[in-house]
Amino acid sequence: MSAETTADGRRPLGAKGAATRGRILAAAERVFAEQGYHEASIVRITEEAGVAQGTFYIYFPGKKELFDELVDDLNHQVRRTMSEAAGRGVSHLDAELLGFGAYFAFVVEHPGLYRIMRQAEIVAPDRLRRHYDRIVSGYTVRLRAAMEAGQLPPGEPEAMAWALMGLGEMTGMRWVLWNEGKPVPDRVLAETATVVARILGVEQ
Numbered sequence: 001m002s003a004e005t006t007a008d009g010r011r012p013l014g015a016k017g018a019a020t021r022g023r024i025l026a027a028a029e030r031v032f033a034e035q036g037y038h039e040a041s042i043v044r045i046t047e048e049a050g051v052a053q054g055t056f057y058i059y060f061p062g063k064k065e066l067f068d069e070l071v072d073d074l075n076h077q078v079r080r081t082m083s084e085a086a087g088r089g090v091s092h093l094d095a096e097l098l099g100f101g102a103y104f105a106f107v108v109e110h111p112g113l114y115r116i117m118r119q120a121e122i123v124a125p126d127r128l129r130r131h132y133d134r135i136v137s138g139y140t141v142r143l144r145a146a147m148e149a150g151q152l153p154p155g156e157p158e159a160m161a162w163a164l165m166g167l168g169e170m171t172g173m174r175w176v177l178w179n180e181g182k183p184v185p186d187r188v189l190a191e192t193a194t195v196v197a198r199i200l201g202v203e204q
Contacts, residue, residue: 013059021059023049028070033112037067037119064123071120071127074113075134081106083138092146093204096196100168104184107172114177136161153201163199167192 013021027049031040042063046053060066085102089095107113120128139161146152171192175184184192197204 017059020049020051020055024051024056024059024066025070025073028066029074029110029112029116032067032070032119033115036115037063037123042066067120068124068127070116071124071131074110074116075131077110078103078106078113079135079138091202092151093193093197093200093202096164096200097193100171100192100196101189103168104172104176107176108181108183111177111181114173132165135165139164155201160199164196167195167199 024045028040028045031045031048035044040063042056043053045063045066046056056066060069081102082099086095086099089098117128117131120131136158140157143152143155143157143160147154147157171184171188175188176182194204
């Protein structure tokens with residue numbers, strides 16, 4: 001199913017339809033995070049989105065398809081948010097740290113991210129794998145390009161990408177999700193910067 005068409009793939013969405021679809025996804029994010037996949041209902045999601053239940057089926061065939069699309073949508077949002085922030089970096093280390101900061105801010109705005117991805121491990125393992133693969137793939141390409149340009153010392157870019165992703169995810173879980181949505185403390189940010197520099201093999 002295309003994100004730009006109706007559930008049957010036959011009709012492109014206009015601006016109004018795309019906005020409605022976006023409201024359903026945002027409502028699903030809140031409901032799945034609060035109630036869990038199995039307890040969440042289409043009725044509850046449509047109520048949260050402020051749309052009629054029949055409207056739901058214009059955009060999604062069912063709850064599982066909505067959940068799958070939500071995982072992909074969150075992944076797209078995370079990657080876009082981090083990429084846009086990293087693009088403002090002067091050095092590769094700056095870029096990575098700006099990306100980390102953007103990720104932590106995203107978690108503050110989307111606390112359900114972790115809960116939804118944990119559910120995906122059971123409900124949609126293929127989507128969860130794709131979520132991580134897409135993040136690591138982009139990371140790996142950027143790291144390899146930086147090595148080839150002499151901006152980073154030689155290394156194994158994919159292993160480094162997994163290490164960086166793990167650092168960001170666990171730090172966000174500990175100091176944002178488990179800390180009532182507060183920003184990551186400055187002391188933790190400083191230590192994170194030190195660890196990132198070590199992974200990259202550059203001076204801080």
